[in-house]
Amino acid sequence: MNGAVDLPLGTSELSFQAAGDSRVRRSILPSGVRVLSEQVPGSRSVTVGFWVAVGSRDEQRAEAAHPATYGSTHFLEHLLFKGTATRTALDIAISFDAVGGEHNAMTAKEYTCYYAKVQDRELPMAVEVLADMFTSSLLDPDEFENERGVILEELSMAGDDPADVANERFFEAVLGEHPLGRPIGGSPEAIRLATRDAVWEHYRANYRPSDLVVTVAGAVDHDVLVAELERALTTSGWDLSVTDAPVERRSPGSSPLAVGRPLTVVERPNEQVNLLLGVPGLVATDERRSTMSVLNAIFGSGMSSRLFQQVRERRGLAYSVYSFAPAYSDAGLFGMYAGCAPAKAGNVAELMRAELERLAEHGVTADELARAGGQLAGASALALEDSDTRMSRLGRAELTLGEFVDLDEALRRIALVTEDDVRTLAADLAARPFSLVAVGAIDESAFRTAVDQAAPSIDVA
Missing domain, CATH: 3.30.830.10 (Metalloenzyme, LuxS/M16 peptidase-like)
Incomplete structure (x- = not known):
């Protein structure tokens, strides 16, 4: 590969060789789902991630027609592990533990990712389970309340760590009122006030085919990956025959910042x-x-x-x-x-x-x-x-x-x-x-x- 490779949203298929003889491919499905893979020679494992370009910065203050969504991104990250119509939370955990795999999620300021790492032969299972979680989470009311307590404990743990406290306050001090200055996990007050309806609305508004980006690296065959993903998403209830374009990327460029707190x-x-x-x-x-x-x-x-x-x-x-x-x-x-x-x-x-x-x-x-x-x-x-x-x-x-x-x-x-x-x-x-x-x-x-x-x-x- 000579130079960077542009990834235009209007190009449905891309394929190129990268450093170390890895093969990178990207497909944009008619539904707007984007699939990227990097086939790495000699690899026996594979890591798969389901991404949305929605993070803590995208949460909103309360408005007349909509409740506040502060903390919803982090709340939702937890809830997607709590069960679907076909899998309990324990079923999800067993799926990966039984094959020695790893699975987790990360909420960031500009995106959320649900990921798993497994042996290459377990990739179909990982895609199937992550697709089910991503598309079909129940957000069960009882689990919602249980997880509220878990998240409050997580925030308390971070609040007891002076390095975490300093980091959060540093972003706030430098970036001020910019949405990136808010804490990723939400505040205890926001988590206590969060409602299932608000988190459900956040889920349905941002977890759609046009929002989904799937990335896989390791021992992966791109064509097989796309077929497995389409099967898993269709089984989970998504209609991939509906044509849509992928969501636009955030506009690049610097936002004006207020003078930071000295x-x-x-x-x-x-x-x-x-x-x-x-x-x-x-x-x-x-x-x-x-x-x-x-x-x-x-x-x-x-x-x-x-x-x-x-x-x-x-x-x-x-x-x-x-x-x-x-x-x-x-x-x-x-x-x-x-x-x-x-x-x-x-x-x-x-x-x-x-x-x-x-x-x-x-x-x-x-x-x-x-x-x-x-x-x-x-x-x-x-x-x-x-x-x-x-x-x-x-x-x-x-x-x-x-x-x-x-x-x-x-x-x-x-x-x-x-x-x-x-x-x-x-x-x-x-x-x-x-x-x-x-x-x-x-x-x-x-x-x-x-x-x-x-x-x-x-x-x-």
């Missing part, structure tokens, strides 16, 4: 302070995303990174310290994390911000650039040993990017990144408004010089 402190009697410092980042389709990967590798990914060396190795101020750069269709973040003693938190925050500003002013060395390229090449190659990663890559390509980028093309793009590219992007990031979130036994006075504090927000919890 400082948020959540006081907790913990041994460590969990610190997050960062700025708005790049959207998923930004042409500079390869530059961002290189910048992140140099700045805060790995033991040779600048953050690790400055904060941990030279000064011993933290055990865990790194940077990260999540990207979405119309917004993104660039963040730095450290866990440290309360007495060191102010110093660590100053060091993290100063290190980004130093990168923006002085740039990177040729050695750092070469090392980042090697790190990204090796990490990417190792990740693709897993069919889970390949299945997820197909899903992101179809739902978000609109193009498939294999390993060779990804590394080609990384090799084109220059020292000046990295410095320019660092300068862009460093000029954006910073937000700092701290969770621990500390107050705002520790961060006077770390961030501009035009409107600090102090929470006691």
